[in-house]
Amino acid sequence: MASAESRARFAVPAEVGTHSSDGSGHDLTGLALAARTRDPGAMRRFLEGIAPSVRNVCRGVLGSACVDLEDTVQECLIDILRALPNYRFEGAIVHYTNRIALRASIAARKRARGREQRLRSLAEQACLPNVAGSDDTLPSFWLVRDIIDELSAVQAETVLMRMVLGCSVEEIAMATQVPVNTTKSRLRLAKDYLRRRLDGESVDWRGRA
Amino acid sequence: MNVEVHPEEALDRALRGELSGMEQQALDQHLAACSACEAHLALARSAKEACAPQPWGSRLDSLAVDHALAKFGRVRWPAWFFLPGQKRWLLVTAGILLAAGGVASATWWQRQSPAREPALSQATAARPAARTPARPRRAVALSEPQSALQAELTDERPSLPRAPRAQPSAALLFEQASALRDRNRVDEAIAVFRKLQQLFPKTRESRISFAVAGRMLLDRGRPAQALAQFNQHLANGGEASQEALAGRATALGQMGRLSAERETWQRLLDSYPGTVYASQARERLSQMRRRPQEAAPGVENSR
Numbered sequence: 001m002a003s004a005e006s007r008a009r010f011a012v013p014a015e016v017g018t019h020s021s022d023g024s025g026h027d028l029t030g031l032a033l034a035a036r037t038r039d040p041g042a043m044r045r046f047l048e049g050i051a052p053s054v055r056n057v058c059r060g061v062l063g064s065a066c067v068d069l070e071d072t073v074q075e076c077l078i079d080i081l082r083a084l085p086n087y088r089f090e091g092a093i094v095h096y097t098n099r100i101a102l103r104a105s106i107a108a109r110k111r112a113r114g115r116e117q118r119l120r121s122l123a124e125q126a127c128l129p130n131v132a133g134s135d136d137t138l139p140s141f142w143l144v145r146d147i148i149d150e151l152s153a154v155q156a157e158t159v160l161m162r163m164v165l166g167c168s169v170e171e172i173a174m175a176t177q178v179p180v181n182t183t184k185s186r187l188r189l190a191k192d193y194l195r196r197r198l199d200g201e202s203v204d205w206r207g208r209a
Numbered sequence: 210m211n212v213e214v215h216p217e218e219a220l221d222r223a224l225r226g227e228l229s230g231m232e233q234q235a236l237d238q239h240l241a242a243c244s245a246c247e248a249h250l251a252l253a254r255s256a257k258e259a260c261a262p263q264p265w266g267s268r269l270d271s272l273a274v275d276h277a278l279a280k281f282g283r284v285r286w287p288a289w290f291f292l293p294g295q296k297r298w299l300l301v302t303a304g305i306l307l308a309a310g311g312v313a314s315a316t317w318w319q320r321q322s323p324a325r326e327p328a329l330s331q332a333t334a335a336r337p338a339a340r341t342p343a344r345p346r347r348a349v350a351l352s353e354p355q356s357a358l359q360a361e362l363t364d365e366r367p368s369l370p371r372a373p374r375a376q377p378s379a380a381l382l383f384e385q386a387s388a389l390r391d392r393n394r395v396d397e398a399i400a401v402f403r404k405l406q407q408l409f410p411k412t413r414e415s416r417i418s419f420a421v422a423g424r425m426l427l428d429r430g431r432p433a434q435a436l437a438q439f440n441q442h443l444a445n446g447g448e449a450s451q452e453a454l455a456g457r458a459t460a461l462g463q464m465g466r467l468s469a470e471r472e473t474w475q476r477l478l479d480s481y482p483g484t485v486y487a488s489q490a491r492e493r494l495s496q497m498r499r500r501p502q503e504a505a506p507g508v509e510n511s512r
Contacts (some may be wrong), residue, residue, distance in 0.1 A: 037436060059259045060256040063259070070269065162249070163256075
């Protein structure tokens with residue numbers, strides 16, 4: 001079952017095909033069509049329309065205090081502009097852009113993973129609070145995110161769409177263009193792995209002693 | 210609730226706060242055993258909080274859009290283009306010099322390849338033949354007329370079209386053999402020359418190689434093999450005919466074939482009166498006329 005609240009959160013400023021929140025009267029799909037012509041005004045309005053949802057996706061994946069957040073948002077917007085000619089108007093444009101943003105955010109997280117781990121180990125050695133750029137110190141979501149990074153690309157994408165973006169199994173199946181049962185299977189496998197790893201960790205991710 | 214089955218619908222409803230008491234109890238029971246679903250709930254709630262609207266959100270979005278549009282519109286030049294001015298000009302100059310060097314070397318190579326033949330002929334001529342005559346066997350008649358040989362020597366290029374594809378490989382083999390000969394590895398050089406003759410029989414390098422290899426074989430005391438090489442050179446209208454004729458006469462003398470030797474020396478003198486081998490030819494001819502018995506070589510040198 002889709003969460004209406006999560007849909008609203010990640011489909012800002014408006015649902016697909018409806019008017020944008022700025023009241024300009026342009027729907028995002030129409031703006032996407034205009035932006036494909038490289039018209040500067042249309043590109044700007046389109047990006048301004050999708051930027052909040054892209055930012056939320058990046059925040060959900062990277063954490064709101066991640067130092068790379070702004071860079072990642074910009075990268076996502078550029079990736080979306082580059083991928084716009086490939087949009088076939090088959091699904092909602094916001095789902096399309098969110099998926100691009102999700103992949104770019106996962107890639108950015110993986111790139112920053114080594115640096116984050118080094119910072120974390122330094123902080124532990126110096127008995128300092130977490131300086132790895134995460135505000136999720138309690139509970140320790142960095143551990144959960146690190147384990148998600150260990151999953152395969154499709155499983156990580158599925159589990160992040162489910163847990164962070166709050167998409168239902170059916171929505172994930174539609175966005176990733178695979179059968180619902182495949183999505184269920186990916187989610188189950190990912191969660192099983194997550195459970196095994198979390199149970200095997202000495203660190204309590206919940207932040208309890 | 211089974212640990213292996215993750216209650217996705219119940220998790221969604223729990224996030225929305227729609228669970229009844231019984232359902233909440235069942236979910237808590239599952240969460241106590243399944244840390245993955247517990248993490249799911251916690252992460253979803255955390256994301257919900259992180260995505261709450263912020264007062265500076267629109268400003269940040271606007272800035273991100275500005276930067277993205279600026280980066281997207283930028284033409285992607287190669288990285289070297291963004292080097293400081295001096296370094297960039299250095300690279301451009303180096304590129305121009307490289308290109309000019311390539312053109313110059315190509316031109317030089319084209320001019321150099323036909324000019325190698327006279328040098329080779331001179332190098333061959335610088336080694337006069339002086340071997341003891343050998344046992345007589347049979348006479349070998351030259352097939353090429355002298356006028357044709359002269360014509361080849363004076364103007365060879367129009368009548369000798371190059372093989373366009375085989376030329377580089379033939380040239381390479383010729384260079385290899387010459388290098389081996391310079392290092393006094395004569396047998397290996399002869400082997401490479403024979404390979405060249407086998408692979409590229411129609412090339413100029415191959416024709417010249419008959420004369421050079423014949424000379425080397427003669428120096429190694431193999432007059433029969435040398436004779437075959439000289440004959441090949443003369444039959445193909447070689448450019449080093451004087452050297453080939455002198456070498457052929459010497460080889461014949463070493464093999465004891467005096468009449469053929471005499472004929473060849475005479476032919477050399479008739480064809481090239483001013484040749485460097487003229488004095489050697491006259492001396493040998495007069496020696497053969499004075500003492501024909503002494504002029505006959507030993508048997509042991511013929512191979």
